[in-house]
Amino acid sequence: MVPLNSSDSSAELTIEKGKTDWNPMVVTETFITTFDGVYNYLAEKHGVSFAMSLIVFVASLLVTVIGLVIRIWKKQTIDMLYGALGILDVACWLIAVSQITPFVTRVYYVDGVMGFMFCMMMPFALLIYINSIQKYRYKTCYTILFVLSLINFIVWSALHFTEVFSFQSALVYIDSVLGLIALCVLVTLLLDVRSGHVKEYPYMAVGFLIFVIMSIIEVIMLIFFEMKSNELPMLIGLMCLLILVVIQQIEDIRTVRSKLEDEVHNKTLEKEQMLIHIVKTLAGTIDAKDTYTKGHSSRVADYSREIASRFGYNESELNDIYMMGLLHDIGKIGIPDAVINKPSRLSDDEYEMIKKHPVMGAKILRNIKEKTELAMGARWHHERYDGSGYPDGIKGDEIPEPARIIAVADAYDAMTSYRSYRDPMPQEQVKQEIEKGSGTQFDPCFAQIMLQMILEDKDYDLREKKTTDNDA
């Protein structure tokens, strides 16, 4: 672009093929007109694609900044950052080579250096992006391509700026490297289509496909309709690619988050299961102290969980009440074996000693800071619904719900297990006792659920079985 003024009138205009020997320029169009004339001509021809380039530039810059902020702020790898950076580079290239740019920048001499630089930088971010989105399956291939594009960039820049070999002369080599990279990326995408891995990044794959189709359309327009320098189809493809890169990123974050949630959930379940195993072992040691109530804690835990399940507890609450059931008598650990296993009637002092086990149990369990609620079952399972129980004499809803459930299960197991002086009570008698205790000893709601369980237990399976005594 050569601006002329009045001093140039009647001067002779010579158009030379090259600026210097090392940097041959190609003159594509020649016409002499006013500033407005040139501007109007170029604006009509390239205005839309230039505006579109600016839109892609702003959009990809925005996405790059957002990606950068997330990366710094959340310290999280954001693939979108590299995708947008690559697209930003393409937009910069299109702006640099646009014939409108001299009018916007008021720099009328354009030697195309920036265009070449942006063109050679294109693969950097895009290769990192595609490599990451393809889960590093073709890492070696991309590493080679990255090194190749880096050499391409360094060598031609060095030769150009030392005026040894210009970018324009190296065009065919630069384009060959870029073409090779594009071909390799296409091959990896086709391999992923064949292996089904493409399902891992469907949005990006569709974006790339649209971009390729639009680029082909542009080449067709260029060759068959001579619509020179109209990058509109490629720009539309580029914009689609940017949008789909962002969608892909949102989808990836969502997938990672749900995977993490699943992992946390599984880990929590694993931990709970481990805790249950430990608690079960502990409960076994309590039951082992009592000659006549082997397996008691385990059965109370089972019955409590069943009642709670019928009442509507969720999975985590069921685990909690199961553990509370297992540990409800843990306070007995501090009571002498001779008192626990005394076959004859207990003295008043001995009975008072036994009555201390809920408080002792709660004291032990309160040390489990991660699950302080475990102490509830131990402390209040001997409370009665009418307030005549121990150790605190609380009544009705004052008694924590899990303790009211365990109270029913505890009494039921006491009646349905072997004692030194009797076998399990007949099922009908157990039923009557539960009915009798409903509203006085037991919460009527949980007594009702227990009665329903008895009704469904046609073969009277819910009781201590002599043959399985050793499981505790």
Ligand SMILES: [Fe+2]
């Ligand atoms: Fe107890």
